[in-house]
Amino acid sequence: MINSVVASVSATLLGFVMAAMAILFTIQRAKFIQNLQKAGFFQKMIWEFKASAVSMMVALIGAFVGLFLDPMYLGWGIIGTSLFFSIAVGFMWAAGYHFFLVVKYSAD
Secondary structure, eight states: OHHHHHHHHHHHHHHHHHHHHHHHHHTTTSHHHHHHHHHTOHHHHHHHHHHHHHHHHHHHHHHHHHTTSOTTTHHHHHHHHHHHHHHHHHHHHHHHHHHHHHHHHHOO
């Protein structure tokens, strides 16, 4: 049960992360993106989004494999999947925080 929930949430968040990266890459000439680059946050955000996407993918694969695990090993699968999911959410939070900082201080 928990593996199917983690798999669906990971897949959904992975889609959002990929969409955010695509949007950031397509509006390279916008003043806002130039502010991100001046502040030094653009490359950091891209790295955090990539790390989040990789962690989400590992959590997604782990949750999918966990659906077929023997119940004796299910606990280890849930722990591993939860670890990578938590790492991915942490990277997403960090990227969002950097995004917030640029929005907050570029409005001045």
